[in-house]
Amino acid sequence: MAVPKARDLKLSSHREKVVLVGGYRPGDLLPGEEPLEELERLAETAGAQVVAKVVQNIKEVTPATFIGKGKCQEIKQLATQLGAKCVLFDHDLLPGQGKNLDEATGLKVMDRTELILDIFASRARSRMAMVQVGIALLNYRLPRLKRLWTHLERQEGGIGMRGGPGEKQMEVDRRKIEKQIDDLKHELKEIEGRKERMVRSRAKDNYMVSLVGYTNAGKSTLMRSLTGEQVLVQDKLFATLDTKTSMLKLGGGNHVLLSDTVGFIRRLPHHLVASFHATLQEAMSADLLLHVADASSPHVRGQMDSVNSVLKEIGCGKTETILVFNKIDAIKPEHELDFNVLKHEHVEAVPVSALHGEGLDRLRNEIRERARDDAMPLSISVHAGEGKMLAFLATHFFEDSREMDGENVILHGRASREVLEKMLTSPASVRFLKGWPK
Numbered sequence: 001m002a003v004p005k006a007r008d009l010k011l012s013s014h015r016e017k018v019v020l021v022g023g024y025r026p027g028d029l030l031p032g033e034e035p036l037e038e039l040e041r042l043a044e045t046a047g048a049q050v051v052a053k054v055v056q057n058i059k060e061v062t063p064a065t066f067i068g069k070g071k072c073q074e075i076k077q078l079a080t081q082l083g084a085k086c087v088l089f090d091h092d093l094l095p096g097q098g099k100n101l102d103e104a105t106g107l108k109v110m111d112r113t114e115l116i117l118d119i120f121a122s123r124a125r126s127r128m129a130m131v132q133v134g135i136a137l138l139n140y141r142l143p144r145l146k147r148l149w150t151h152l153e154r155q156e157g158g159i160g161m162r163g164g165p166g167e168k169q170m171e172v173d174r175r176k177i178e179k180q181i182d183d184l185k186h187e188l189k190e191i192e193g194r195k196e197r198m199v200r201s202r203a204k205d206n207y208m209v210s211l212v213g214y215t216n217a218g219k220s221t222l223m224r225s226l227t228g229e230q231v232l233v234q235d236k237l238f239a240t241l242d243t244k245t246s247m248l249k250l251g252g253g254n255h256v257l258l259s260d261t262v263g264f265i266r267r268l269p270h271h272l273v274a275s276f277h278a279t280l281q282e283a284m285s286a287d288l289l290l291h292v293a294d295a296s297s298p299h300v301r302g303q304m305d306s307v308n309s310v311l312k313e314i315g316c317g318k319t320e321t322i323l324v325f326n327k328i329d330a331i332k333p334e335h336e337l338d339f340n341v342l343k344h345e346h347v348e349a350v351p352v353s354a355l356h357g358e359g360l361d362r363l364r365n366e367i368r369e370r371a372r373d374d375a376m377p378l379s380i381s382v383h384a385g386e387g388k389m390l391a392f393l394a395t396h397f398f399e400d401s402r403e404m405d406g407e408n409v410i411l412h413g414r415a416s417r418e419v420l421e422k423m424l425t426s427p428a429s430v431r432f433l434k435g436w437p438k
């Protein structure tokens with residue numbers, strides 16, 4: 001089944017010139033948020049070249065064109081002067097608004113959701129990511145077919161397009177897209193089923209830890225520093241689209257599984273949250289979340305709030321979490337006071353520099369403590385002659401104390417699911433004195 005490809009995207013890959021536009025009502029921006037700052041990062045990530053930014057404070061949205069008619073003309077002139085053919089809006093436009101803006105400016109108009117979808121589509125590598133993005137893209141396009149046709153008409157000189165874009169042709173296209181969405185959803189269901197079974201079988205034996213956080217917070221860098229796994233790290237938004245899981249050794253032989261996931265963003269398009277359930281599966285079934293926040297960003301509070309609300313939305317609002325303040329090496333002197341206040345408000349958070357390795361020992365200890373708390377309290381007796389089993393337990397059992405009872409070693413402590421499984425299936429005889437596993 002074909003999925004929409006990067007070449008179907010609106011932005012051309014070679015540094016297309018764009019004008020950014022934001023029309024903000026009071027309260028639209030977060031305290032301290034620079035207008036268009038994040039949109040600019042998104043535009044750069046998509047490979048565009050920002051040649052101008054237009055910001056308008058509005059009392060309310062103009063229903064037909066979002067911003068006022070006069071502003072549309074101003075944008076049109078500015079873009080023509082600077083040689084830009086595309087305008088990026090920092091808002092989600094209604095299908096009709098997009099069409100009207102196309103007409104009013106004579107330019108290619110994209111909204112925030114479309115831009116994010118563009119980025120996701122060009123970065124998707126695995127079949128799962130491609131299918132997920134494909135569904136989101138088609139769902140976005142469906143109510144905008146009319147506008148799409150106008151685009152094509154203009155590109156082709158307005159005549160001779162498969163007999164003209166009459167309502168009938170549009171209806172045929174609509175059915176085609178609906179069928180495509182159905183097929184892709186069917187395929188995604190199969191992929192999701194496989195993925196769920198895989199995650200579930202891993203979760204049975206292992207304590208699962210998942211990295212979550214705002215895009216570019218340093219999740220993949222932390223994954224690299226903690227596990228040595230060579231995951232992709234980039235100073236771009238949405239560098240990671242696929243999840244990757246690896247073993248995290250915690251010292252003393254204990255380990256957990258750590259997963260890197262897709263980054264979140266403020267006002268994450270709803271189509272994407274809905275489509276990305278398979279990718280978020282790791283986070284959804286994790287025993288512990290590491291919420292990585294970029295402490296060097298002046299917008300760290302707003303970013304943390306956004307992440308928390310997405311977590312709630314996907315049903316992880318109550319999962320046990322360690323808050324990690326990353327990039328402490330990059331905090332500017334003028335933000336130090338703010339950061340100290342933030343640390344004071346979250347005394348349980350772990351400050352780290354994933355890049356330079358600072359604070360990672362404390363983080364490992366915290367994870368170990370949580371994994372230990374999750375493990376089952378047990379007292380066991382093993383014959384002193386069971387050398388192999390005792391060696392295994394020496395590194396895998398969370399041991400509090402031990403004593404000898406004749407020829408037996410008595411261990412008091414906690415056993416993870418993996419260790420329990422090993423003890424129950426091993427031919428070596430282990431007697432359970434306290435905390436009999438169910």
Ligand SMILES: Nc1nc2c(ncn2[C@@H]2O[C@H](COP(=O)(O)OP(=O)(O)OP(=O)(O)O)[C@@H](O)[C@H]2O)c(=O)[nH]1
Nearest residue numbers: 215216217218219220221234238239240263354355
């Ligand atoms: N100064 C500094 N930079 C860091 C640190 N951790 C990560 N970075 C940088 O931040 C940028 C983003 O890092 P990634 O690890 O790709 O971030 P991510 O959270 O995985 O991002 P997405 O996958 O896009 O959501 C890269 O340029 C990293 O080098 C840190 O502790 N200090």
Ligand SMILES: [Mg+2]
Nearest residue numbers: 219220239240
């Ligand atoms: Mg990443």
